[in-house]
Amino acid sequence: MTIGIVADGPNIALKVVDALSRAEQFAGGAIGGFVTMVVFDEHNQPHYFDTQNGGVTALQGRVAELQGSQRIGLISSGAWRPEPLSRFLAWDEQGNIVSGHRFPQLLISSGEALNQRLLSEIQDRGINAEQLDGLLAEHPDLDAGFVAIDKLGGLYQQDCAMLSERDDTAAGLVCTKTCSIALTMNSIAPAELVKDFIIGSVTRPEQELGAICLNSDTELRVAPSNKLFVDAAGQVIRAELNDQRCFAPYYEGSLFLKGTKVYNPQGLYGMTADEPYVVCTHGRISFLCVEQGKDGAEQLSLNCEVVA
Numbered sequence: 619m620t621i622g623i624v625a626d627g628p629n630i631a632l633k634v635v636d637a638l639s640r641a642e643q644f645a646g647g648a649i650g651g652f653v654t655m656v657v658f659d660e661h662n663q664p665h666y667f668d669t670q671n672g673g674v675t676a677l678q679g680r681v682a683e684l685q686g687s688q689r690i691g692l693i694s695s696g697a698w699r700p701e702p703l704s705r706f707l708a709w710d711e712q713g714n715i716v717s718g719h720r721f722p723q724l725l726i727s728s729g730e731a732l733n734q735r736l737l738s739e740i741q742d743r744g745i746n747a748e749q750l751d752g753l754l755a756e757h758p759d760l761d762a763g764f765v766a767i768d769k770l771g772g773l774y775q776q777d778c779a780m781l782s783e784r785d786d787t788a789a790g791l792v793c794t795k796t797c798s799i800a801l802t803m804n805s806i807a808p809a810e811l812v813k814d815f816i817i818g819s820v821t822r823p824e825q826e827l828g829a830i831c832l833n834s835d836t837e838l839r840v841a842p843s844n845k846l847f848v849d850a851a852g853q854v855i856r857a858e859l860n861d862q863r864c865f866a867p868y869y870e871g872s873l874f875l876k877g878t879k880v881y882n883p884q885g886l887y888g889m890t891a892d893e894p895y896v897v898c899t900h901g902r903i904s905f906l907c908v909e910q911g912k913d914g915a916e917q918l919s920l921n922c923e924v925v926a
Contacts, residue, residue, distance in 0.1 A: 619693050619694070619695045619699075619706060619718070619719050619720060619721065619722065620647065620648040620649060620694070620695040620696070620719055620803055620804055620805045620806050621638075621649065621693070621694050621695070621719060621801070621802070621803040621806060622691075622692070622693045622694075622717035622718040622719050622722070622763075622764070622765050622801070622802050622803070623638070623690070623691070623692050623693075623717060623765065623799065623800070623801045623816070624689075624690070624691045624715050624716075624717050624765050624766060624767040624773065624799070624800050625689070625690050625691075625767070625797065625798060625799035625800070625820060626688060626689040626690070626713075626767060626771050626797065626798055627688070627794075627796050627797025627798065628686070628688070628796060628797070629686065629687055630687055630688065630689060630690055630797055630820070631657040631681050631684060631687035631689075631690040632681065632682065632687065633797075633819065633820045634690050634692070634799070634816075634820055635674045635677065635678055635681050635690075636678070636819070637815065637816045637819035637820050638673070638674045638692075638694070638816060639673065639674050639675040639678055640815075640819070641812050641815055641816055642673045642674065642675055643675075645806050645807065645808075645812045646806070646807045646808075647805045647806040647807050648695045648696035648805045648806065649673065649694070649695070649696070649806050650672070650673035650675065650694075650696075650697075651670070651671055651672075651673060651694065651695055651696035651697030651698065651699075652668070652669060652670050652671065652694060652695055652696070652697060652698065652699045652703060653667070653668060653669050653672075653673060653674055653676075653677060653692060653693070653694045654667075654668045654692065654693050654694075654703045654704060654706045654707045655667045655668065655674070655677065655681075655690065655691070655692035655693075655707070656690070656691050656692075656707060656709050656715065657681060657684055657687050657689070657690050658687065658688050658689040658690070658713055659684050659685065659686060659687055659688065660685055660686030660687070660688060662688065662689075662713065664709070664711055664713075665684060666704070667680060667681070668703040668704065670697060670698050670699070670703070671697040671698065672697075673694060674692070674694065689713055689715070689767070691707060691709055691715030691716075691717045691767065692707070692717060693706045693707050693717045693718065693719070693722070695805075705723045705731065706722065706723050706733075707733075708722075708731070708733040708734045708736065708737040709737070710737065710741065712741075712769040713767070713768075713769040714737060714740045714741055714766075714767070714768050714769050715766065715767050716733045716734075716736045716737045716740065716764060716765075716766045717733075717764070717765050717766070718733060718762060718763050718764035718765055718802060719762075719763050719787075719802050719803055719804050720761045720762045720763055720781065720804060721760075721761050721762050722762045722763070722764055724760055724761070724762055726757055726760070732757060732760060732762060733762075733764065735753065736750060736753065736764060736766060737766075739753060740766055740768050740774075744768045744769075744770060744772055745766065745767070745768045745772030745773065745774045747774060747776075750764075750766070750774055750776065751776055754776055754777075754778050754779075755779070757778055758778060758779035758780060759778075759779075759780050760778045760780060761778070761780055761781070762777070762778050762781075763775075763776065763777035763778065763781050763787070763789070763802050763804075764776060764777070764802070765789075765791075765800040765801060765802050766800070767798075767800065771798060773791050773793065773798055773799075773800045774800065775789050775790075775791045775800045775801075775802055777789075777802070781804075784804060786804050786805055786806075786807070786809060787802070787803065787804045787809065788801075788802075788803050788804075788809035788810050788812070788813040789801060789802040789803070789813070790813050790814075790817050792817050792821050794821050794823075796823070797820065797821060799816075799817055799820050799821060801813060801816060801817060825891075825923050825924075826923070826924045827891065827921045827922065827923060827924065828852070828887070828888060828921075828922045828923075828924045829852055829919050829920065829921065829922065830846070830848050830852045830853075830854055830880060830887075830890075830919075830920050830922050831848075831851075831852055831853050831854060831917050831918065831919055831920070832854045832857075832873075832894055832903075832906070832917065832918045832920060833853065833854065833903075833917045833918075834902075834903045834904070834905075834906055834917070835902075835903075836854045836855065836856065836857055836903060837855065837856045837857070838856075838857050838859060838864060838865070838898070838901050838902065838903070839856060839857070839858050839859070840858075840859065840860075840862060840865060841858030841859060841860060842860060843858070843860050844857075844858065844859055844860055844861075844874045844875070844878040844879070845857075845858040845878065845879050845880075845881060846858075846874070846878055846879070846880045846881065846890070847880075847881050847882075848880060848881070848882050848887065849882070849883070850882065850883055852882075857873065857874065859873070859874060861874075864898045864901065865898070865900065865901040866898075866900075867899060867900055868897070868898075868899055869896075869897070869898040869899075870896075870897045870898075871895070871896070872893040872894065872895060872896075873893075873894045873896045873898070873903070874890065874893065874894070875890075875893060876889075876890055876891060876892065876893055877889045877890065878890045880922050886925055887922065887924065887925070888922040888923050888924040888925050889922065889923050889925070890920060890921070890922055890923075891920070891921040891922060891923050892920045892921050894906065894918050894920060906918045
């Protein structure tokens with residue numbers, strides 16, 4: 619097994635599955651095959667999923683049907699693993715989940731699978747890193763690493779000592795105000811990029827986007843700083859620009875940068891999330907790669923990050 623993830627937060631399953639699905643499209647190695655996954659919905663009810671092939675991409679439609687997911691745990695790798703796939707992920711109906719990478723389902727001397735042993739510890743004590751580290755230290759030669767989440771949202775990530783000899787692993791644990799995620803992986807490349815991509819995609823704050831419309835007849839003015847002024851309908855009626863190249867006989871490039879402040883009649887509305895590619899002649903927009911507006915003028919719809 620090459621990647622294990624546990625996470626919680628609003629609509630977390632959609633975020634995790636979307637991020638891992640996109641990683642499956644560009645990452646190399648043992649990815650995009652089997653998946654064992656549990657998702658807890660808005661009523662804290664668990665929903666189990668698995669597949670032998672196709673990765674989380676094959677499960678996206680089913681996960682999307684769940685409303686308001688609060689927690690997810692999954693383990694995945696290449697295609698086709700010995701049944702039952704459920705043994706690769708340890709969890710209970712209270713929301714305690716143990717995932718991991720390599721072979722977390724391996725049996726220890728007691729005859730119990732180590733992932734189930736960790737689950738029992740978490741059920742009794744919650745996430746107690748010292749206690750769990752001690753349990754793994756009892757099995758230094760076991761080829762396994764773990765991520766876990768307890769019913770209160772505590773996170774854990776650690777490998778057995780044997781995995782320290784590998785040079786293809788990556789792991790991360792991040793908590794924000796709205797969500798948390800722990801991830802561990804091996805044999806997927808580029809490892810650090812994939813790890814950072816998934817964690818960044820999941821933890822990135824959701825930003826409300828509005829739309830504004832730039833027209834070929836928008837007034838351009840020289841000003842100390844870039845600002846856009848829109849009317850109540852979101853049409854850019856004036857663009858104040860600190861780049862005087864826009865007022866030369868010919869200019870081709872971006873009219874303004876991402877993050878340019880946008881003001882509507884009530885005050886600050888947001889900041890631009892796009893950069894328009896234009897041609898300007900003597901301070902007027904003479905070309906936009908866009909559709910024709912109702913009045914025949916060229917217009918370009920731009921995303922704007924709305925301020926609360």
